[in-house]
Amino acid sequence: MGQMLQIALPKGRLGEKVFKMFAAAGFDCPEALEDTRKLIFENPEAGVCFFWVKPSDVAIYVERGAADVGVVGKDILMEYKPELFELLDLEVGKCRLAVAGKKGFYDSTEHTLRVATKFPSVTMEYYAKKCRDIDIIKLNGSIELAPILGLSDVILDIVETGKTLLENDLEPFETVAEVSARLVANRSAFQFKNEEIQKLLEGLKAQVEAKR
């Protein structure tokens, strides 16, 4: 094994799922799943160092070189467009970015459409393609509340099963993009730790293909 590979994984269920894929690819660190207050987990034998970070921060850690590789949702990549290599669709954490609103909502083009979202860049790009005049309302959570309280006409948000929408009398109208977890790499690390990154990529690719 060559140089130590620094890996940033998203905290939570998705992170644990992809961690198992990394372990199966030969980049294991059993300590990383233990319930401890430690922030960094190393396994020198496997040449790997893991750290768990907030899902939306993984791309920053990788882009800035604090991590060599990481796992990021396609939604985050679409929103922040970090300068990274997006090496593989891990085909886990599947959901979609969708426009949703109150059931029966009629989108009248006579008015500016008010859109509440956590993804202002994606929203702007999506509606610019449709030449639609919109007013973006940037929220940080509980996006579904916005159309119910009249704060917005529609929302553009992550939809997994659509259950939350349904329970609140909302429905998805349009799919903006399919989302899943992606393996990303820092562009400089890709040059200097290419052998390790290629080994990881091949190991993960084999698992993704086997599951199809």
Place this chain on the structure above:
Amino acid sequence: MSIDSTLLKSEEKVILKLRGLYRKYGYTHFKMSKFEEYDLYATNKEFLVSDSVITFTDTSGKLMALKPDVTLSIVKNSADGAGLVNRFYYNENVYRISDKTHHYKEIMQTGLECIGDLTPYHFCEVVRLAAMSLGAISEGSVLNVSHLGVISAALDGQEFGVGRGELLSCIENKNTGGVRALCQQYDIGPARTAFLEALTAAYGEPKEVLATLRAKTKEKKILAALEEFESILALCGRVEGVRLSVDFSLVSDMNYYNGLTFRGYVQGVPTSVLRGGQYDKLMEKMGKTSRAIGFAVYLDLLDRLEKKSDYDVDVLLLVSESTPTDAILKETEALIAKGKTVSVQTKMPEKLRYKQAITLGKESL
């Protein structure tokens, strides 16, 4: 007076080394003014990295700009002519909006431009100088080289329509899955899809990578472009301490560059520190018949390579108000003569980091 190189910062050392290197190859210094008429940038916006420019009106009422780019100014002042080749190097600050912070940033650049009636020798000279520039910064650097002619040939005749931008972005991000999905969406044939995927993933030693790509296509145009690229790389040879890799992900500057493009990386810096390529399109737009190739080294990024010192000074010399000045001077000069750095203080400073504290008359560690 000789210069103590330990006092120089990483970027200052690099500037000195690069100046020497570029002069050896006949490049002359191009010193430009801080400001340029805004009109130059307004008419060539598509060739700027960021299209926001800091402007002001000068005393004669002309709209001026703080340079966001160096190449345009050099091209404007270069002469065309058969057999004529202009070689310039520069060391300038440019002002651009940062993609990340959306605020203006001063960026220190050094680089060179080779403009004129260029032959394969000139292209080879500039690629080698780019590699040698990286070598001057750090051992074990990597120069990635691409040829936009190969990308253009691979996309030629394929109807990607509005998806072309998205496809280029997938190539730039080495997103082979994205390339495959777009090819399916735009009904691109299986052979071309496989080639585009291979092109996106391609990375490594030039001969090996280009041989793999050649084996994946029968298209004459693509094969000719690959052959042209390979012949330039073969001329370039090796540069000690620098690894040359082929990587077709260098497509983000397709407005600016045509033909050869390259990016350089040094260990310890998370982004590319050198960017360059061939920019005949800009020459054409500016009414020139010459061809051109050049690159810039982003010196501000080299700050990351600076070794952080644990101390601000070697000796903190504590004196009282009643200590005679000649005694302070004598002690200070004696310490400096021993090669120490000294800070004279009457009170123990809160933030100064020092190796040794000496109270005049007493000594303590």
